[in-house]
Amino acid sequence: MKILYVASEAAPYAASGGLGDVMGALPASIKKLGGKDTVVSVILPLYRSIADEYRKKMKKIDEFHFYLGWRHAYCGVFEIKAKNVRYLFLDNEYYFYRDQLYGDFDDGERFAYFSRAVVEYIRYSGDIPDILHANDWQSALSIIYLKTKYREDSALSRIKTVFTIHNIEYQGKYDVQILSDVFDLDPSYLPYVEYDGAINLLKGAVATSDAVSTVSENYAKELHNPYFSFGLSPIIDMFGHKMKGIVNGIDLSYFNPNKKNDCIIPFTQTRVREGKAANKKALQESLGLPVDENIPLISMVTRLTAGKGIDLVLHIFEELMEENIQFVILGTGEENYERIFSLLAARHGDRARAILRFDRNLSKQIYASSDLFLMPSKSEPCGLAQMIACRYGTLPVVHGVGGLKDTIIPYGEKNANGFVFENFNAHELLFTVKHALAIKNDNADDWSMLVKQAMKTDFSWDASAQKNLDLYATIIGEKQ
Ligand code: GLC
Numbered sequence: 001m002k003i004l005y006v007a008s009e010a011a012p013y014a015a016s017g018g019l020g021d022v023m024g025a026l027p028a029s030i031k032k033l034g035g036k037d038t039v040v041s042v043i044l045p046l047y048r049s050i051a052d053e054y055r056k057k058m059k060k061i062d063e064f065h066f067y068l069g070w071r072h073a074y075c076g077v078f079e080i081k082a083k084n085v086r087y088l089f090l091d092n093e094y095y096f097y098r099d100q101l102y103g104d105f106d107d108g109e110r111f112a113y114f115s116r117a118v119v120e121y122i123r124y125s126g127d128i129p130d131i132l133h134a135n136d137w138q139s140a141l142s143i144i145y146l147k148t149k150y151r152e153d154s155a156l157s158r159i160k161t162v163f164t165i166h167n168i169e170y171q172g173k174y175d176v177q178i179l180s181d182v183f184d185l186d187p188s189y190l191p192y193v194e195y196d197g198a199i200n201l202l203k204g205a206v207a208t209s210d211a212v213s214t215v216s217e218n219y220a221k222e223l224h225n226p227y228f229s230f231g232l233s234p235i236i237d238m239f240g241h242k243m244k245g246i247v248n249g250i251d252l253s254y255f256n257p258n259k260k261n262d263c264i265i266p267f268t269q270t271r272v273r274e275g276k277a278a279n280k281k282a283l284q285e286s287l288g289l290p291v292d293e294n295i296p297l298i299s300m301v302t303r304l305t306a307g308k309g310i311d312l313v314l315h316i317f318e319e320l321m322e323e324n325i326q327f328v329i330l331g332t333g334e335e336n337y338e339r340i341f342s343l344l345a346a347r348h349g350d351r352a353r354a355i356l357r358f359d360r361n362l363s364k365q366i367y368a369s370s371d372l373f374l375m376p377s378k379s380e381p382c383g384l385a386q387m388i389a390c391r392y393g394t395l396p397v398v399h400g401v402g403g404l405k406d407t408i409i410p411y412g413e414k415n416a417n418g419f420v421f422e423n424f425n426a427h428e429l430l431f432t433v434k435h436a437l438a439i440k441n442d443n444a445d446d447w448s449m450l451v452k453q454a455m456k457t458d459f460s461w462d463a464s465a466q467k468n469l470d471l472y473a474t475i476i477g478e479k480q
Contacts, residue, residue, distance in 0.1 A: 010087060019166045048096065061077050211475050215247065250460075298373075373389035387407055
């Protein structure tokens with residue numbers, strides 16, 4: 001089976017969030033499980049931000065031109081082979097030689113170009129995948145094009161398609177007026193992509209793909225509920241029959257507490273207390289916090305957006321700091337939140353730090369050093385940080401939604417690996433943190449049992465990869 005993943009991010013080359021992590025790990029697991037008859041490729045834009053160390057490894061394998069409407073566009077194709085997967089990078093400096101991955105006024109056009117270039121490259125190279133698996137709105141058009149403009153093409157029309165929703169909040173919505181000019185779609189195709197008076201690319205891919213998946217079972221159910229669906233629950237109801245929830249894993253070799261020559265002091269499950277204490281000391285020193293093994297360290301590694309429940313943390317922050325704790329937050333996001341956390345960290349200079357950047361190494365040091373990890377997301381399709389925290393023996397405190405509910409078992413239940421609060425309420429979060437701190441202080445046996453169970457929980461990609469392979473086999477079988 002030949003599988004092509006289409007995505008706007010893939011770690012370690014270009015990543016701004018969980019999608020990048022998934023594209024950096026799932027394809028290799030699929031290849032490992034599928035064996036020698038499985039050929040796996042990932043295709044993404046060649047962004048300016050891709051580091052030189054990777055550029056040096058790239059080989060230019062092709063170039064071609066195509067029309068996106070009236071635009072005549074160049075496309076270079078570069079390749080890196082890693083973990084038995086082919087990563088292909090599509091080069092067009094006009095669209096991708098920019099400082100950030102997203103956030104430009106012409107993102108619609110940029111990702112229309114990307115999605116169209118993917119389909120044109122398949123056609124031009126004659127290398128036809130059995131499965132094209134696209135992710136989020138930025139690559140939605142690759143499926144929409146296959147099922148509309150190219151549906152009469154005998155080779156391309158055989159390709160089966162899967163679309164994964166990593167977060168329904170971001171839909172790719174545009175004015176219907178630009179349907180032909182920017183997206184190069186005939187007005188007769190408007191019904192596929194139109195929703196609520198606008199072009200909605202995510203809806204278009206849900207409507208046209210052979211199967212839809214999302215990144216946890218619980219989120220697949222939640223999407224039928226208007227509270228979680230950002231307006232799309234009628235569409236999810238309509239296409240629910242082809243929708244499946246498959247929970248993500250994490251890359252266990254990248255996130256490995258016992259990895260030598262990594263940025264942390266390695267430790268194993270059997271020496272977790274000593275290991276975490278040594279890491280905590282190193283982090284406290286490097287951040288200029290008072291060095292104290294016994295003071296609980298509570299951390300967050302997150303995008304600073306409302307969806308991540310930042311407002312809850314801000315609401316109770318002063319009460320939280322009344323506890324004898326240290327607090328560290330790492331991440332970037334909305335300017336407002338960045339400013340408030342800087343002020344709060346300055347006010348509590350002896351116990352709090354706000355580090356406003358994206359830093360993979362520092363994030364590992366924080367996971368390895370902390371006692372509790374807060375993830376009070378309002379909604380969370382899957383969430384990776386709670387799994388990474390567990391892997392490093394840090395207990396997550398999560399709001400019981402989406403993938404957080406599927407992956408974290410609350411204290412008190414069998415195989416518990418963290419703490420869960422039910423309602424999106426700041427004081428429920430605070431109460432749950434206080435409860436966790438009380439267990440840490442007064443009940444060392446339960447605490448160390450929780451830490452061991454957290455580290456033991458199986459968050460490997462194996463189960464997820466198998467379910468994806470099953471899904472591919474089903475849609476290939478169905479259509480033959
Ligand atoms: C998005 C979601 C997150 C998920 C990730 C990978 O970033 O918000 O919950 O873990 O995609 O699927």
